[in-house]
Amino acid sequence: MQFALGIDLGGTSTKLALIDAAGHIVARSSFSTSDRTDEHDFFRFLFEGIDGLLAGQDVQLVGIGAGAPSVNEQQGTIENAANLPFSPKVEFVKTVQERYGLPVHLVKDSNASSLGEWHFGAAKGMTNFLLLTLGTGLGCGIVANGRLLGGEFGHGGEAGHICVQPGGRACGCGRFGCLETYVSATGLKRTVFELMSNSLIASPLRSESYDGMTARHIFEAAQSGDELALLAFGKTGEILGRAVADMAAWFEPEAVVMSGGLAMAGDLLFVPTVDSMERHALAFHKGKIKVLPSTLGENDAALLGAAALVWKQ
Numbered sequence: 001m002q003f004a005l006g007i008d009l010g011g012t013s014t015k016l017a018l019i020d021a022a023g024h025i026v027a028r029s030s031f032s033t034s035d036r037t038d039e040h041d042f043f044r045f046l047f048e049g050i051d052g053l054l055a056g057q058d059v060q061l062v063g064i065g066a067g068a069p070s071v072n073e074q075q076g077t078i079e080n081a082a083n084l085p086f087s088p089k090v091e092f093v094k095t096v097q098e099r100y101g102l103p104v105h106l107v108k109d110s111n112a113s114s115l116g117e118w119h120f121g122a123a124k125g126m127t128n129f130l131l132l133t134l135g136t137g138l139g140c141g142i143v144a145n146g147r148l149l150g151g152e153f154g155h156g157g158e159a160g161h162i163c164v165q166p167g168g169r170a171c172g173c174g175r176f177g178c179l180e181t182y183v184s185a186t187g188l189k190r191t192v193f194e195l196m197s198n199s200l201i202a203s204p205l206r207s208e209s210y211d212g213m214t215a216r217h218i219f220e221a222a223q224s225g226d227e228l229a230l231l232a233f234g235k236t237g238e239i240l241g242r243a244v245a246d247m248a249a250w251f252e253p254e255a256v257v258m259s260g261g262l263a264m265a266g267d268l269l270f271v272p273t274v275d276s277m278e279r280h281a282l283a284f285h286k287g288k289i290k291v292l293p294s295t296l297g298e299n300d301a302a303l304l305g306a307a308a309l310v311w312k313q
């Protein structure tokens with residue numbers, strides 16, 4: 001049987017899967033990326049993982065697709081990746097191609113997730129949609145007029161770094177007030193600490209240290225009705241909804257699909273986001289743009305999108 005191999009290369013772990021043309025994952029494995037010493041060590045583990053998936057199976061591999069951070073799509077390289085133990089420039093496509101003699105495709109991670117949602121998930125059949133991945137940061141993929149927006153160099157659609165608050169919170173990109181410093185798991189925590197210092201609201205969250213607190217703590221507090229946690233989710237949704245309304249002015253999507261750990265908070269985030277989006281949207285966009293949760297689960301969108309790269313060629 002014919003399969004594509006999908007790779008989701010992340011800073012913490014790298015996931016691999018054999019995926020058929022209908023988007024079914026038939027076998028999978030993973031290994032730690034952060035424990036690798038350099039790219040040579042990484043490729044050793046990657047090839048072992050791929051060989052392990054292929055061993056003993058009646059598999060005809062059609063191609064290999066990968067999603068990764070800091071990708072140069074034109075050159076098939078990974079360049080200056082802040083969270084990977086790599087040299088400044090890694091020849092990903094060339095190295096994998098030389099080993100397997102198959103077509104190898106590489107896109108940036110958030111675009112891989114967009115392709116996954118587009119071909120197999122919540123955005124199936126859509127011509128215009130935005131994907132927002134809310135994790136440690138905020139990733140974005142844009143499909144406009146039936147095409148994935150890559151931009152001139154493949155780095156277009158970096159909505160996590162649009163400025164929503166001039167002079168606001170410091171961002172890892174070196175600028176201030178970026179969307180992801182407010183709307184992400186980390187952004188939510190920063191909002192909680194801001195609320196704790198600016199209000200007198202009692203909350204069990206006050207006994208957590210900054211490093212010890214996670215988005216899950218805040219989610220659980222909100223679920224049990226904690227006022228401070230609910231306020232933090234409300235503020236996060238307010239900022240996200242306004243940003244989505246602005247993005248709608250550019251792209252007029254049919255839907256905004258939200259994935260990633262923070263999106264798993266469900267109504268706690270979706271309700272204030274939709275409320276804010278509707279208040280801030282242009283008149284002719286009000287009531288028209290859907291905000292949908294990913295249907296691919298927290299972990300599989302990028303893997304499936306990486307496989308879609310192979311199947312849609």
Ligand SMILES: [Zn+2]
Binds near residue numbers: 161172173174175
């Ligand atoms: Zn930024």
